[in-house]
Amino acid sequence: GAGVSQSPSNKVTEKGKDVELRCDPISGHTALYWYRQSLGQGLEFLIYFQGNSAPDKSGLPSDRFSAERTGGSVSTLTIQRTQQEDSAVYLCASRLTGVTEAFFGQGTRLTVV
């Protein structure tokens, strides 16, 4: 596709449920990032994938969060047993390796009620 695609765009879930957020990066981009942005705040790094290398998971806030990237393309961020503090916009970005900027998707707005 022409840009980074994320789905769903909005997700309302009950506290304690699991959710999966999907990211389709730009074709050919080997690097993929997940960030979280709470209302009126900056971007909090969650996880980074680069090609076939082990992902950098150092930003995941708890073991309820996990992510995978299949075939070096689509990525799924999973949040288990959601809590109200997980409510935020989850942004995915992809980039070519090297000295290029990251391109962001439109985000998934997650609301935990």
Add this chain to the structure above:
Amino acid sequence: ELKVEQNPLFLSMQEGKNYTIYCNYSTTSDRLYWYRQDPGKSLESLFVLLSNGAVKQEGRLMASLDTKARLSTLHITAAVHDLSATYFCAVEWGSRLTFGEGTQLTVNP
């Protein structure tokens, strides 16, 4: 851990005026990016700065990078209402991009 600080965090200015947003970071890096975010929207890339002394300009915005001072600036010339948005700088270090807190710019008629 890399820290990226922007100032000011909030900026209200009149149309036609000039101003500068500052981005300081705590460790050595020569790769810095500026993004714009409109309310309810995602981030749009503005500038890519890849070396000490790099300067990029687009319309009324000009960005520069001083890697020795660990400082980047985003200068706004003769502001117009359409520039109202939140501006983020992001520093690349290791595998990640670390973002500043953002500067919320409002340009008033």
